[in-house]
Amino acid sequence: MSGIGGKVAGVLSALKVRTGKALALLQGDGQADRVVPPTGFTANLTLFTAGAMAFLAVFALALSLATGRVASRWSEELARSATLRISAPMEQREAQAAKALEVLESTPGVASARRLSDDEQRDLLAPWLGVDLPMEDLPVPVLIEVVEGEGLDVAGLKARLAGEVPGAVYDDHSRWREPLIRAASRLRLLGWVALGLIAASTAAMITLAAGSALAANARVIATLRLVGATDTYIARAFVRRFTQRALLGAAVGTSLAMLALALLPRAETTGGFLTGLGFTGAGWLLPLIVPMLAAITAFWATRASAFRTLRQVT
Amino acid sequence: MGRGWRVIELENVAYSYGGGELLSDISLRLAPGSFHFLTGPSGAGKTTFLKLCYLELAPTSGRVQLFDKPATGFSRNEVARARRRIGVVHQDCHFLDHLPLAENIALPLTVAGRNVAEEKGNIEELLRWVGLEKHTDALPPSLSGGERQRAALARAVVMSPDIVLADEPTGNVDWEMGQRLLQLLVELNKMGKTIVIATHDLNLIRTAKSKVAARVLRIAKRRLQLAGADL
Numbered sequence: 186m187s188g189i190g191g192k193v194a195g196v197l198s199a200l201k202v203r204t205g206k207a208l209a210l211l212q213g214d215g216q217a218d219r220v221v222p223p224t225g226f227t228a229n230l231t232l233f234t235a236g237a238m239a240f241l242a243v244f245a246l247a248l249s250l251a252t253g254r255v256a257s258r259w260s261e262e263l264a265r266s267a268t269l270r271i272s273a274p275m276e277q278r279e280a281q282a283a284k285a286l287e288v289l290e291s292t293p294g295v296a297s298a299r300r301l302s303d304d305e306q307r308d309l310l311a312p313w314l315g316v317d318l319p320m321e322d323l324p325v326p327v328l329i330e331v332v333e334g335e336g337l338d339v340a341g342l343k344a345r346l347a348g349e350v351p352g353a354v355y356d357d358h359s360r361w362r363e364p365l366i367r368a369a370s371r372l373r374l375l376g377w378v379a380l381g382l383i384a385a386s387t388a389a390m391i392t393l394a395a396g397s398a399l400a401a402n403a404r405v406i407a408t409l410r411l412v413g414a415t416d417t418y419i420a421r422a423f424v425r426r427f428t429q430r431a432l433l434g435a436a437v438g439t440s441l442a443m444l445a446l447a448l449l450p451r452a453e454t455t456g457g458f459l460t461g462l463g464f465t466g467a468g469w470l471l472p473l474i475v476p477m478l479a480a481i482t483a484f485w486a487t488r489a490s491a492f493r494t495l496r497q498v499t
Numbered sequence: 500m501g502r503g504w505r506v507i508e509l510e511n512v513a514y515s516y517g518g519g520e521l522l523s524d525i526s527l528r529l530a531p532g533s534f535h536f537l538t539g540p541s542g543a544g545k546t547t548f549l550k551l552c553y554l555e556l557a558p559t560s561g562r563v564q565l566f567d568k569p570a571t572g573f574s575r576n577e578v579a580r581a582r583r584r585i586g587v588v589h590q591d592c593h594f595l596d597h598l599p600l601a602e603n604i605a606l607p608l609t610v611a612g613r614n615v616a617e618e619k620g621n622i623e624e625l626l627r628w629v630g631l632e633k634h635t636d637a638l639p640p641s642l643s644g645g646e647r648q649r650a651a652l653a654r655a656v657v658m659s660p661d662i663v664l665a666d667e668p669t670g671n672v673d674w675e676m677g678q679r680l681l682q683l684l685v686e687l688n689k690m691g692k693t694i695v696i697a698t699h700d701l702n703l704i705r706t707a708k709s710k711v712a713a714r715v716l717r718i719a720k721r722r723l724q725l726a727g728a729d730l
Contacts, residue, residue: 219598219602220595220598220606220609220610222595222596222597223597404593405595407593408593408594408595408606409595409606409610410579410582411553411555411582411587411589411593412582412606412607412610412654413579413580413582413583413607413610413611413658414579414610415575415576415579415580415610416575416576416579417576418610418612495575499554499555499556499557499578
């Protein structure tokens with residue numbers, strides 16, 4: 186017990202030290218920060234770019250999550266249902282429908298089978314053919330909604346239906362479900378790729394900005410080295426700056442993007458794909474990691490850049 | 500200061516720039532508390548010699564030892580730490596132009612992580628010592644050449660280093676101020692610091708010799724020689 190307790194205490198104190206360091210980095214060390222001259226213009230550019238990148242990142246994140254949600258909803262709803270369509274001459278319709286229901290009810294794995302009433306079928310056709318449809322005069326096929334349960338042998342069921350109900354066509358929706366789900370998961374992949382590109386561009390942009398700041402301060406760096414500053418001390422002055430700027434810029438960009446998503450008009454009834462863009466519930470916490478990631482990216486990009494520059498100074 | 504060790508030791512040191520050899524076969528041991536002048540014609544390599552001593556340049560061949568440790572294998576952090584024990588007055592004094600003078604003088608303390616606020620009294624005294632107490636808040640570019648040189652000396656000694664290397668510290672100041680700077684260096688030497696002054700001002704050397712047991716090193720024809728006792 187004491188061993189585990191000791192370990193936990195160790196981990197906690199290590200975490201405390203790390204958090205302390207991170208906080209110290211953010212708060213800054215007034216004295217150390219002053220050794221690098223302030224730069225107005227490039228600082229604003231870094232802020233702006235970090236903000237713009239964070240804005241885009243939040244949208245890419247929302248896109249990925251929304252397509253993921255849509256894909257899983259479609260596959261879940263559609264996977265569990267199928268439709269049996271019976272196209273037969275008018276005089277055989279009723280007989281075949283009754284036979285089909287009999288077959289379905291006696292098949293293990295079919296949770297339920299229900300014939301759609303004339304009214305329901307009229308409703309389904311109304312958007313295309315108008316409301317005053319004389320259903321009884323039209324050779325409208327009989328539709329049976331099948332809800333699949335566990336252990337349904339679809340191939341066996343199709344074979345039985347083919348033998349006993351010649352006019353029946355069993356449609357488990359896979360023909361149009363699969364391409365939709367494929368498209369959705371491809372879209373989600375694209376969202377993640379966009380996020381990756383945004384992170385890489387942020388790193389590249391901060392490397393460039395830090396590189397130009399380091400080059401502009403070459404004399405300052407040389408002077409600091411001559412009076413005994415370590416590389417870490419000099420690098421930290423730059424790293425702290427760019428980390429703070431990236432964090433602040435990204436925080437503003439993230440807030441604006443979240444606001445924009447929250448204000449997107451909703452059209453829940455049609456369940457449209459685009460209007461589903463956004464976060465749900467605890468998902469709203471997810472974009473908050475964007476500023477953190479921007480700060481971490483800035484930290485490492487500036488650090489690498491600073492140490493590269495410092496190696497050229499004695 | 501009867502310590503047996505050498506603060507700076509050069510052994511068969513040579514240095515060449517792209518073209519040819521500037522310094523060759525230089526061997527020298529500087530004992531703690533010694534006072535040396537370094538003379539020689541311009542371009543003979545006085546500044547290069549000092550740069551070898553504070554590790555801005557690495558010798559092309561030979562060995563440099565600082566505080567009894569071979570400096571050739573120093574890591575970058577060891578170089579930084581060694582420089583905190585060496586105060587350097589550069590010929591072209593580099594300052595951080597965006598910081599007021601007092602902060603520039605405190606810079607070695609700042610980068611060493613010392614609490615500058617605690618040393619405020621010392622820094623004020625140091626500024627008075629070099630006659631710059633009225634310029635505490637001035638930015639370095641607004642100072643004259645002489646003032647910059649005095650400020651550079653103040654910055655060089657703020658860490659109370661073991662060694663002070665000064666490259667033409669009196670080059671830009673009038674006779675009186677030159678004497679004052681020299682007096683400061685002599686006082687530091689009496690406190691046990693090792694002093695090396697590169698200069699071609701023979702009057703300065705003569706004055707110093709009346710105050711302190713100074714030895715004169717001369718760089719000529721790429722070699723370092725111990726000059727005669729009289730000048």
